[in-house]
Amino acid sequence: MTDAPGLSLRGITKTLGGRKIVDNLDLDVNAGELICLLGPSGCGKSTTLRMIGGFMNPDAGTIAVRDRDVTALSPERRPTGMVFQNYALWPHMTVFQNVAFGLQVRGLSKAEIREKVETAVELVGLSHHLRSRPGQISGGEQQRAALARSIVLEPDVLLLDEPLSNLDAKLRVRVRDEIREIQRRSGITTVFVTHDQEEALAIADRIAVMNAGRIEQYDAPDPVYRQPATRFVANFVGTMNFLDAQVTSAGCALRDGTVIQVPGVRQGTRVLAIRPEDVRLVEHGQGIPARVVRDVPLGHYRDVTVSVGGQELHAFTPSTARPAGEVAVVFERAVDFAPDGETAHV
Numbered sequence: 413m414t415d416a417p418g419l420s421l422r423g424i425t426k427t428l429g430g431r432k433i434v435d436n437l438d439l440d441v442n443a444g445e446l447i448c449l450l451g452p453s454g455c456g457k458s459t460t461l462r463m464i465g466g467f468m469n470p471d472a473g474t475i476a477v478r479d480r481d482v483t484a485l486s487p488e489r490r491p492t493g494m495v496f497q498n499y500a501l502w503p504h505m506t507v508f509q510n511v512a513f514g515l516q517v518r519g520l521s522k523a524e525i526r527e528k529v530e531t532a533v534e535l536v537g538l539s540h541h542l543r544s545r546p547g548q549i550s551g552g553e554q555q556r557a558a559l560a561r562s563i564v565l566e567p568d569v570l571l572l573d574e575p576l577s578n579l580d581a582k583l584r585v586r587v588r589d590e591i592r593e594i595q596r597r598s599g600i601t602t603v604f605v606t607h608d609q610e611e612a613l614a615i616a617d618r619i620a621v622m623n624a625g626r627i628e629q630y631d632a633p634d635p636v637y638r639q640p641a642t643r644f645v646a647n648f649v650g651t652m653n654f655l656d657a658q659v660t661s662a663g664c665a666l667r668d669g670t671v672i673q674v675p676g677v678r679q680g681t682r683v684l685a686i687r688p689e690d691v692r693l694v695e696h697g698q699g700i701p702a703r704v705v706r707d708v709p710l711g712h713y714r715d716v717t718v719s720v721g722g723q724e725l726h727a728f729t730p731s732t733a734r735p736a737g738e739v740a741v742v743f744e745r746a747v748d749f750a751p752d753g754e755t756a757h758v
């Protein structure tokens with residue numbers, strides 16, 4: 413990875429149907445980096461990706477690839493390659509022909525085409541399927557063929573729009589890891605759109621968490637998960653408990669008046685955000701009083717719901733533990749938010 417920006421968006425804005433879908437968005441992607449645009453349905457991820465690829469024009473703002481302004485260029489003149497959700501492979505052509513198509517349009521010689529196609533197809537691990545048609549290979553292989561078709565054109569920036577959404581759960585994980593590996597080896601700057609937070613945490617160098625056309629946090633997966641910048645991010649990424657508290661110098665008063673001590677929390681009306689894996693169940697009397705409400709075994713761990721201070725919290729515990737009745741909890745970590753969503757870390 414170098415310091416030169418692979419991609420820069422400045423002040424990108426788009427209004428559709430009278431609604432601001434993308435709102436004054438800035439985004440920098442380092443060369444060779446894979447970033448995810450992550451957010452709920454309708455937050456403007458695909459619209460942003462389409463504008464980067466040139467399939468839609470922004471109302472305002474600029475898009476630069478390697479410091480070159482490409483805002484006015486049509487998709488085929490941009491140094492970007494787009495892989496769509498549905499692969500969009502030609503069903504009557506072989507994998508070789510599908511991957512070769514873009515090079516033929518560019519007028520390369522037969523020998524050059526053969527060499528480039530073979531290199532791209534080998535990169536995605538499909539050399540044994542050069543002569544197969546899309547209908548003869550699996551969904552995951554079709555996605556890799558679509559990837560090869562983009563990569564073969566040597567784009568500066570690769571754009572992936574929910575590329576795994578047509579695959580079943582197990583295959584999603586496998587193809588996700590394969591895409592990551594292919595991206596690392598090829599070193600192509602990549603923007604990957606997903607609404608799946610686990611996918612983003614697993615694959616991205618950095619995640620831009622989007623909400624209503626804006627980026628709420630842009631950071632590496634670990635800080636996004638452990639130090640969410642806003643309540644929206646805390647809620648959207650991973651599972652989170654929220655506990656209402658009135659904080660004074662005497663401690664944090666919970667809804668039913670129970671006062672607990674959580675060091676570092678700011679005074680006033682606060683919302684404590686606590687990950688289920690940071691809620692440790694201990695023996696009655698050894699922590700904050702709690703009562704087990706539900707206990708759901710989920711294979712390698714249990715999702716235990718406890719009532720604490722008049723509110724219910726989830727605690728993820730090892731599957732061997734069998735908590736019941738009156739217990740206590742200890743919070744290993746908490747992040748406190750003002751009710752308007754602004755945050756402080758604890």
Ligand SMILES: Nc1ncnc2c1ncn2[C@@H]1O[C@H](COP(=O)(O)OP(=O)(O)OP(=O)(O)O)[C@@H](O)[C@H]1O
Nearest residue numbers: 428429433451452453454455456457458459460607
């Ligand atoms: N041509 C259009 N005219 C009017 N509204 C549009 C148009 N295209 C998209 N929208 C709206 O813009 C919003 C954002 O769409 P976009 O596809 O960018 O969202 P997204 O975050 O990618 O969501 P999803 O994961 O569902 O695709 C949606 O509410 C959509 O209905």
